[in-house]
Amino acid sequence: MTEILSAAVIVGILTSAIRLATPYLFASIGEAFAQTSGVLNLGVDGIMLMGAFSAFYVTLHTGNVWLGALAAMAVGLLMGLLMSLISVTFKAEQGISGIGLYMFGLGLSSLLFKVLVGTVYTISGFPVVKIPFLSQIPYIGQIFFQHSLPVYAAFLLVPLAWWLLDKTTWGLKIKSVGQNPAAADSLGVNVDRVRYFSVCLGAVLAGLAGASLSTALVNLFQENLTAGLGFIAVALVYFGGWRPLGILTGALLFSVVNAFQLWLQVLGVNIQSDVAVMLPYLLTIAVLAFSMNRVRQPAALNKPFERGEN
Amino acid sequence: MRTRALFIVGLIIVMLATACGGQQQAPAGGGEAAKPFRIAVVMPSATTDMAFSQSMWSALKAVQAEMGGETALELKYSENMFKxxxxxxxIRDYASQGFNIVIAHGSQYGASVEEIAKDFPNTTFAWGTDVNTFGLPNVYAYTAAAEQGGYVNGVMAAMLTKSxxxxxxxxxxxxxxxxxxxxxVQGVAAVDPSITVxxxxxxxxxxVALxxxxAKTHIAxxxxxxxxxxxxxxxxxxAAKEAGNVLWFGTQQDQASLAPELVVASQVYDWTALIKQMIANYKDGKLGGITYVLELKNDGLKIAFNPNFPLPADVKAAAEKAIADIKSGAITVNP
Amino acid sequence: MPPNLVAAKPILQRKLSIDLKDVLFRASLPLLAMLAALVIGAVLLILLRANPFQAYAAMITGVFGSTSGFTQSLTKATPLLLVGLGICIAFRASVINIGAEGQIILGALAATWFSLTFRHWPGWLLIPAVLLVSFLAGAVWGFIPGVLKARLSVNEILSTVMMNAIALQLMNLLIRGPLMDPAGITAGTYLAQSERIPEQAWLPRLVPQTLLHAGAILAVVLALLVYIFLWRTTIGYRIRAVGLNPDASRYAGINVSLYQALSLTLAGAFAGLAGAVEVIGVQHRLLEGITSGYGFSGIVAALFGGLHPLGLVPASWLFGSLLVGADKMQRAVQVPSALVDTILGLVVLFVVASSLLSRRWSSRRTIELSTTEEANS
Structure with a gap:
């Protein structure tokens, strides 16, 4: 047990956590945009799978990870348009549309994999880029500055999303249609358009979350590669109270505990592996339950907007 | 009104489709001369899982190729049947379609096999991994003594680790x-008990992500x-590939293709012998009642050395000795 | 508030004159949507060089052409209906329960443990006791997120997603520990399954040589009870009031958090029952993967059934048939099973999208009706 407190192990835990948090950051921040505009998208996992497959497939055939990422974004956008069409234009129940989208994404990505690829291949994904000078700092350098580009991008997304949501008129519009679409509408905001934009932005980021898995973290694709990661990402949005900084906290907490439990097992600490695997889930609930700060959800979340109804 | 008409048109189309489909199916099920031998397999994961299901599917494909293709051996599969x-x-469907052998490739299917096999006494059922044939004359049970190949891999791993x-x-x-x-773990301990696994x-x-x-945590x-x-x-x-200098030992399938420079060897489940034996027995009128264990001894388990990996001669010799000893019974590996 | 309710309100007021055309139209819309999804599925089938007519014919004859297919669809509908009833209660109180997967696991664990521990009890006592224990175990797994929401305002989507993962690991822990089949340990196979539960704990089979068991009847009876509970009792009325308008309910003196927690607890309890029924009705033991994803497909079934306990009965049967037929199709034309998932996803998306048209239609009909009535008077 003393070993777990050594500097090397702590550096190891934090380095792992940074990697583990990457797909959550992309997907959760994306989902935060959608939810802030009033659309609950439970289909994140399906979009991630489609993104992961597209990025993998394009990289496998072109050898260019950038084209792969671009493909993941494009496919994410298409999935976002589908989700918006159903939940915004057709005003369908959002929870069920999301689950439909998940089933569709899971099925189609597996089908495409089976037909176009057939078996598991590893690819060379985004290489690790050591940031000059910064990566030389003892401990800190290894933890933060020796990762692949998607990892940096995920963390840079946090301030960017904060700025977009809190400091721009776009952000204001997104919030207003999520809080009070009728009022926003009467002020001349096109509610549907803002929701389309937010859902699609979220879906593009979910596509990137998938790409970060298949072309940076695990460098391969397999059926159901995400294994439900997208659902955790949705949960983390609630943990973060729809604020990028809160989501960062949640994603890091979950990932640090996850990395911690892996190290517990590696170091042979006497704990049942299943209990170890449970830890991140337990702690995420516990921390949220006992932290005092509470944010009210967007008032119009999960409510389709129809003119003249309210 | 128009929508309702549409609905009716839709229904008619569906019914027509039903009729057409029925007609097309009829000749196939008729059964003429030179009938191929028919095997159906039900698997819990995908045929491309690089593991358990794929090992069975590739064995079936190999037997099919050996027997002379689809005209000699007809194969049908249902994958991802985790429910x-x-x-x-x-399983019941395939049996009632007259397949000669129905393979239920998952230990969770035991109870279903036990029930269904009683209703189809002229069909061979095989299921695994388990050892229980339920005392039925038309059921095979099969399992893999995975610990044997694990031991051999362990011996090599212990000799190759520097840390x-x-x-x-x-x-x-x-x-x-x-x-x-x-x-x-037993294989490692046999070489050097001071090694930590x-x-x-x-x-x-x-x-996969976790x-x-x-793996990265182990490497760190x-x-x-x-x-x-x-x-x-x-x-x-x-992860091993990314680290560059970490070796890998595989099981279930030959995993060398995933990292040709790092995979030392894989324990491969080879079901072909089992499949061939079942076919031969079926033709002789024996439908089951046998428990079949994949072992090194009966070549059901094989150690596939990666030809691209420069394995030191002494390590290979030790591995081959371990294989021989397990085959002869000089070493027993406990599961 | 679930949007279906918004749309349903004007109809409920007008429901006195049952209009056949209206009912027919509203029932045929989802079917049309399903057909549209199947047409896209046909394109995919053609791309995979499979004959779509043969495929869909196999799907239909697979379900309706034989006793085995038909009973199978009912067997499949049973857990969907049970899970769906819970989802329905929760949705009525405006609570989204993503946690049915975990709640099913808890029910299944409790059923296995109880029937193995009290294996000498006679069946007439053991079966009801198992059902009760599983009901309670599922309820606990729903109560935790319920109370977290009520007392500490932890969002239920977050807590139920996490509770699913926790339940899964709990099952892993037990299945490779105290619940592992001793025969597997003796044989050295260490399979991820429990010992088989005693025969007197099995639910009776309704049709021999099929898996259809008495749980199907139980589920339908419970659907009726849930309907009575929600529409004929004060507690049920309050649950619905909380869902329709939490603010107004609060002013009316209803403890909103309490009723939301209660609805989540009940949702968990019904999912727990689904777990029990899978163990004592179908599998007769605990297995890895016992939930079969019913926790998610139950949500779909619930919404197909218009979040109404009685609507759920045909809806879960329809959805069950769809799942069974899709499997038959896979077997008939030998396409990858992923194609089946893709088509099912499309069906869900199309059907849910069609609800807008159905709502538009009904509000138009309501206006038409009132104008004609006014003219008549």
Whole structure:
């Protein structure tokens, strides 16, 4: 047990956590945009799978990870348009549309994999880029500055999303249609358009979350590669109270505990592996339950907007 | 009104389709001269899982090729049948379609096989991995003594590790994921008891991301040889590949193609002998009642050395000695 | 508030004159949507060089052409209906329960443990006791997120997603520990399954040589009870009031958090029952993967059934048939099973999208009706 407190192990835990948090950051921040505009998208996992497959497939055939990422974004956008069409234009129940989208994404990505690829291949994904000078700092350098580009991008997304949501008129519009679409509408905001934009932005980021898995973290694709990661990402949005900084906290907490439990097992600490695997889930609930700060959800979340109804 | 008309048109189309489909199916089920031998298999995961299901599917394909293609051996499959009621329906369906052998390739299908086999006494059923034929004359049970290949892999791993630290990335400590690793640990200990084998279990057969990170954690802790089981270990192999100087030992399928420079050897499940024996027995009128264990002894388990990996001669010799000793019974590996 | 309710309100007021055309139209819309999804599926089938007519014919004859297919669809509908009833209660109180997967696991664990521990009890006592224990175990797994929401305002989507993962690991722990089949340990196979439960704990089979069991009847009876509970009792009325308008309910003196927690607890309890029924009705033991994803497909079934307990009965049967037929199709034309998932996803998306048209239609009909009535008077 003393070993777990050594500097090397702590550096190891934090380095792992940074990697583990990457797909959550992309997907959760994306989902935060959608939810802030009033659309609950439970289909994140399906979009991630489609993104992961597209990025993998394009990289496998072109050898260019950038084209792969671009493909993941494009496919994410298409999935976002589908989700918006159903939940915004057709005003369908959002929870069920999301689950439909998940089933569709899971099925189609597996089908495409089976037909176009057939078996598991590893690819060379985004290489690790050591940031000059910064990566030389003892401990800190290894933890933060020796990762692949998607990892940096995920963390840079946090301030960017904060700025977009809190400091721009776009952000204001997104919030207003999520809080009070009728009022926003009467002020001349096109509610549907803002929701389309937010859902699609979220879906593009979910596509990137998938790409970060298949072309940076695990460098391969397999059926159901995400294994439900997208659902955790949705949960983390609630943990973060729809604020990028809160989501960062949640994603890091979950990932640090996850990395911690892996190290517990590696170091042979006497704990049942299943209990170890449970830890991140337990702690995420516990921390949220006992932290005092509470944010009210967007008032119009999960409510389709129809003119003249309210 | 128009929509209702549309609906009726839709219904008519569906009915027509039903009729057409029925007609097309009829000749196929008729049964003429030179009937091929027919085998159907029901599997819990995908035929491309690089693990358990794929090992059976490729064996069937290999036997088919050997027998002379689809005209000699007809194969049908149902994959991803992780829901037992669906699998039971599939097993019963294939049996009633007159397949000669129906393979239920999952230990969870036992109860279904026991029930259905009684209703189709002229069909051979095979299921695994388990050892129970329920006392029925038309049921085979098969299992793999995964601990044997685990032992051989362990012997090689112990001789190749320099850091004296070996990492195991497993899914859940059950079935052949457990027995393989138990054998592996015994193999390592037989060479050098001072070597530490540390194990991580991700609690999932499919979580590739966590499996990858588990492997990276072992590597960060100093492990230079890794092994593991389940379809999600492709992530561990990827992690070893990224680290560059970490070796990998595979099981269930030959995993060399995933990292030709790092995979030392894989324990391969070879079901072809079982399949061929079942076909031969069927033709002789014996439909089952046999428990078949894949072992090194009967070539059901094979150690596939990766030809691209420069394996030192003494290590290979030790591995071959371990294989011979297990075959002869000089070494017993406990599951 | 679930949007279906918004749309349903004007109809409920007008429901006195049952209009056949209206009912027919509203029932045929989802079917049309399903057909549209199947047409896209046909394109995919053609791309995979499979004959779509043969495929869909196999799907239909697979379900309706034989006793085995038909009973199978009912067997499949049973857990969907049970899970769906819970989802329905929760949705009525405006609570989204993603946690049915975990709640099913808890029910299944409790059923296995109880029937193995009290294996000497006679069946007439053991079966009801198992059902009760599983009901309670599922309820606990729903109560935790319920109370977290009520007392500490932890969002239920977050807590139920996490509770699913926790339940899964709990099952892993037990299945490779105290619940592992001793025969598997003796044989050295260490399979991820429990011992078989005693025969007197099995639910009676309704049709021999099929898996259809008495749980199907139980589920339908419970659907009726849930309907009575929600529409004929004060507690049920309050649950619905909380869902329709939490603010107004609060002013009316209803303890909103309490009723939301109660609805989540009940949702968990019904999912727990689904777990029990899978163990004592179908599998007769605990297995890895016992939930079969019913926790998610139950949500779909619930919404197909218009979040109404009685609507759920045909809806879960329809959805069950779809799942069974899709499997038959896979077997008939030998396409990858992923194609089946893709088509099912499309069906869900199309059907849910069609609800807008159905709502538009009904509000138009309501206006038409009132104008004609006004003219008549």
């Amino acid at each position: 037992v009621p669906d699998a039971a329906a599939a 004296k630290l070996i990492g195991v990335t497993g899914p859940i400590e059950v079935g052949d994921a457990k027995t393989y690793i138990d054998g592996f 540390s194990k991580t279990w991700t609690g999932s057969f499919s979580d 499996m990858t990170e588990a 802790a100093g492990a230079d040889v890794l092994t593991g089981s389940s379809q999600s270990v492709v992530g561990s192999i990827g």
